[in-house]
Amino acid sequence: DQQVKQNSPSLSVQEGRISILNCDYTNSMFDYFLWYKKYPAEGPTFLISISSIKDKNEDGRFTVFLNKSAKHLSLHIVPSQPGDSAVYFCAASEYNQGGKLIFGQGTELSVKP
Amino acid sequence: AAGVIQSPRHLIKEKRETATLKCYPIPRHDTVYWYQQGPGQDPQFLISFYEKMQSDKGSIPDRFSAQQFSDYHSELNMSSLELGDSALYFCASSSSSGRAYNEQFFGPGTRLTVL
Numbered sequence: 001d002q003q004v005k006q007n008s009p010s011l012s013v014q015e016g017r018i019s020i021l022n023c024d025y026t027n028s029m030f031d032y033f034l035w036y037k038k039y040p041a042e043g044p045t046f047l048i049s050i051s052s053i054k055d056k057n058e059d060g061r062f063t064v065f066l067n068k069s070a071k072h073l074s075l076h077i078v079p080s081q082p083g084d085s086a087v088y089f090c091a092a093s094e095y096n097q098g099g100k101l102i103f104g105q106g107t108e109l110s111v112k113p
Numbered sequence: 114a115a116g117v118i119q120s121p122r123h124l125i126k127e128k129r130e131t132a133t134l135k136c137y138p139i140p141r142h143d144t145v146y147w148y149q150q151g152p153g154q155d156p157q158f159l160i161s162f163y164e165k166m167q168s169d170k171g172s173i174p175d176r177f178s179a180q181q182f183s184d185y186h187s188e189l190n191m192s193s194l195e196l197g198d199s200a201l202y203f204c205a206s207s208s209s210s211g212r213a214y215n216e217q218f219f220g221p222g223t224r225l226t227v228l
Contacts, residue, residue, distance in 0.1 A: 034216065043117070043203050043219035044156070089155065098169035099207065100146060101217060103155035 003027045004092050006104035015113050019077040023090030023104050026071065030092040034101065035064060035075045038087045047088075048075070080111045115140055117220035119204050125226045126194050134189040134223045138206030144168070145187040146217055147179060150201040162187055163209065194227045201225075 005024045013019045021035075031052040036044035050057040050064045050073070057064050063076045077084055090104040118137040126132050138145050144163045148156035158171035162181035173179075176194075181187045191198060201224050205217035 036219070041221075041224075043119075043205075043221045046216055046218055049216055098161055098163070099144065099217070100158040100161055100169050100171060101148075101156075101205075102158070105155050 001026075002105070003030075004090055004102050004104040006088075006090055006107045008107050009105070010108045010110070012110045012112060013080045015082055015111055016079045019075075019080045019084065019109055019111065021075040021077075021088050021090070021107050021109065023073050023075075024071060025073075025092050027092070027094070027102075028071065029094045029096070030102075031095050032093045033064070033066060033073050034091045034093070035062075036089045036091060037084075038089060038106070044089055077109075080109075082111050082113050085109055085111050117204055117206050117218055119202075119220035119223050121223060122221065123224050123226075125228065127228055128194055128196065130194050130227075132191045132194060132225060134191070134202055134204075134225070136187045136189070136204030136206075136220060138185050138187070138204075139208075139218055142206035142208045142218075143185065144207045144209055145181055145185070146205040146207070147173075147187070147189050148203040148205065148219075150203060150222075152200070156203055159189070191225075196227050199225060199227045 034049040035047045038044045066073045087106045091101040146161040147159040150156040159173040161169045165181045179189045201222045203222045205219045207217045
């Protein structure tokens with residue numbers, strides 16, 4: 001049972017435009033959500049996170065939006081740059097479950113010059 | 114800044130052999146997590162340790178064991194290796210203090226190939 005889902009395996013965006021990566025979850029007990037970026041042969045790199053008590057968190061070009069009623073979150077990257085091309089994983093955790101991360105399947109973002 | 118260190122980066126073993134993967138967390142991080150990522154899959158949680166005690170256990174086979182030592186480094190021991198154990202194994206660390214208690218920072222991973 002996939003508790004965190006990223007339904008788009010890939011996304012292609014033109015440089016300078018906005019990239020929007022989506023993530024849905026089923027477990028209403030999740031209280032913390034994170035986005036990771038991963039290059040081949042490297043470990044996931046932490047990008048940005050959001051607590052369930054917030055609906056938006058912004059860090060430079062990256063903004064994460066959380067819609068708890070829809071159990072949906074999204075990562076906005078603006079403006080997109082070719083160096084952003086990577087696989088993006090959405091992850092969720094539940095405080096009472098020791099902080100382990102439940103990952104989505106990942107979305108491969110390609111930013112074209 | 115210091116990151117999570119994993120060794121070895123690559124490991125090739127035969128079926129039924131044993132393997133030991135090591136993880137050195139970011140200094141002052143007290144929690145270590147192990148994840149397994151199969152080909153084309155998302156990382157799956159295996160086991161975690163907080164202050165040298167096992168804190169949670171996921172889909173880790175009985176053939177695998179792990180521990181966290183007094184210097185906070187952790188080792189994942191894998192015995193009776195099977196072909197299906199071939200995967201990337203990631204270690205992540207976090208600090209239990211402050212608000213970012215579950216912002217986990219990942220190491221580069223160990224690629225285990227079982228022949």
